[in-house]
Amino acid sequence: MIARVTHILRSLIFVIFALILCSLVFQIAGYSASTVLTNVADGAFLRPGALAQSLRWALPLFITAVGVGVSFRAGYFNIGAQGQFYVGSICAAFVAEWLSGAPAFVVIPACLFAGMAGGAFWALWPGYLRIRSGTDEVITTLMGNFMAGLLLVYVTSGPLKDPSGSGQQASSRPLEAAYRISTSSGLSVTIVAIAVAVGLAMWLLVNRTTFGMLASLAGRNPVMVRWQGALLWKLGITSFLLSGALAGLAGTIEFLGPNGRIASGFLPAHGFTAILIALVANFSVAGTAITALFFGGLASAALYLPVMAGLPSAAIDVINASIALFITARSKLLDKVLRIGGHSS
């Protein structure tokens, strides 16, 4: 318990450091750091309606990030969430197209299922290559992101092209209203329910099942788990599939919900933000929920800044980047400086 609190505190301190660094950057760039930060806080949480907006961004991010956490815990650095997110949304879009005309209670579940299957498949082949022949999953999943991005371009300007769309950004035909699970505001009972269900199921899986415990042991020491008789490929492939499926699910939610269509290059930072969230939360499901809300707030602030405060939305990128910097630089030195209690490592 104490260890957990310490950990959360430590992550918080990193975020605070990151904000200090950002302020420096803002000042150097000629903005008043305090203005930027108060506007970010306004945009994210304080202004009326901000919380709903932040939640809109936080929920899909949470779902993807939980999945990322599952594979990281098992010791596999699946950084292909972005690609799995895209492939999931593409599959869902195809299914919606094929089933067009069927009742919503058929189409929506079919889309959700297809999206998860698509995302899972996009994680399956890197997982298979990793486990079968040791191919570095960081490289294959990263490659998978580019492939999925191009696939999305092809699909939205080919088979699913919206002929009436403007030339600006190729996109699929808009989804019939009956099949949408939320309005463009992006918040609905269905989406909240899916996120809560995912959260509970994953919390149970990770903390309360044989699989969760063995996978996290295997992530720390696969040799020992192998000597206990575990089939590592089973744990590994399951982790890859789960993380892919959840990213695919998030892609499907964006498609069925707020976006109502898929467009080439939409939400290009989703997967990477999710990885960042998982890292900040140290792969704990509850921590991921809180962290996702924070990053959801930043995402909604990014939209608010240029419109309401006349500040560049790139400010949010700077904040994200510096948090990423500090989280990855959780070096021995910083740890030592921040050590609370003196006996954790």
Place this chain on the structure above:
Amino acid sequence: MTDPHAPALVCQNVSVTYGPVTALEAVSTAFDAGLIHAVVGQNGAGKTTFARVASGLVRPSGGHVAINGHVMRGGNVSAARAAGVELVHQSFALPPSFTVAEAMEFGATGAGRFFTRSSLFARWRPHLESLDISVDLGARIRDLPVETQQGIEIARALVTQAKVLILDEPTAVLSPSGIEKLFERVRRLKAQGVTVLLILHKIREVLAIADTVTVLRAGRLVEGPLMTTDVDGERLSRLIIGDASRGLAAVDAQALTGAGTVEHGPTDAKPVTAAPVLKLSSITTFGDPEGPALQDVDFEVRPGEIVGIAGVEGNGQRTLVRLIADFAKASRGGVYLGGHDINTQPLAQRRSKGLRIIPFERNTEGLSLSSSLWENWTARALLEKPLLRLVNPALLRSECDAALKAWGVRYDNVAQKAGALSGGNAQKVILSREIDRDAKLIIAAQPTRGLDIGATAFVWDALRQARDRGCGIILISSDLDELFDISDRVNVMLAGRIVGTFTAPYDMNAVGAAMIGAS
């Protein structure tokens, strides 16, 4: 010039705490220069902690260390090095991905300098050869057997002109001949004026090599340094484990203290006639990365017997364990567990039939050091369940707590990382996991390596009790006294074959001869 009789290393009221754990408490002692000093004590007594303080790795929370009369600012490795103290770790600390030459260079200078592969080779080959360590300088540390890794650690420590060399349980990973070689090396160092501190568990080794002995118990200094000429094995074992030594069976005490050669086998052995729990029939394996392939091995273990495997390390003992654990594959012959052909069965299935393994490599194969104790402990039970079965961590934690208490593990709480335990305590965690009621065949690979004499006797008792419950046990050990003390018979392995079978009363010379193929 410092006074030659001045102590090389002085500890003044040294205390160390790790969070709630007191590892050392007000230890004051002094080690004379130019002698070989043994430091002994039970698992968790604080020996490693002491070594770390002396070498500047740990800053004492109280007191100080003085080297050759200079008081050291605690917790400063480079200062301790500059003063001439070098430590060879219990669990090795060489970077596993380095080559031998890189590890030597890195360890010696610690700084980044430009170098070429060949210049490194040229620099370090003579040094390693002068210490009798034959190794490919381009090999990666992680691919080397532990014996060689230790050799390199020692070589690294001896690069600088070490005045005080501390070796933390150096004999634990060595074969008897390796130990002889190490002792030779240590004596040569003494002749050169180096003060050597050896952390040891085996009383026989203490009496064989050390000039003085210092005993720690539960973080406190019990006595010492005492001249080894003034103590005998029995007194020393009493100092180490306190009153518990009275509970030792006379035969065990003899095996533990090395008072005379053990020849007896188990005293109450009766011939076992039940069908074998394990049977290997003319097994030949494919080549194995961890040792020679097995050649035509016929081997049986019956319920209720302990079969010892003697042999110089690297003669197929690991392959044997790996075969039974489904890591090495048989090219010919059959493996039967409880009468079933298990040759094609995965390890999980073999384990569900009662196979238990105490593996050679405690820190990698046996435990996940960065995971909590209770996770490590429950791994075996978890693997018998389907992957999606719900578990109750609170219950598992309390079960683990009870089991570890019953095994006398010294730990703080079950959420602690396994890596925070002392070496011997870590081994007890493995034992408590693998020796359970459902075990039918227990493979114990070096189960008492690094254990204190109390814990060693404890393990022997546990193995005997498992035998009496009807378990078949394979005991692989490089300690002949241990094998002779508790095995019902002893097989000798050489180059992947079983070259001899001996029963009590054991003939040390005959077994020794078989081990090197001189019979």
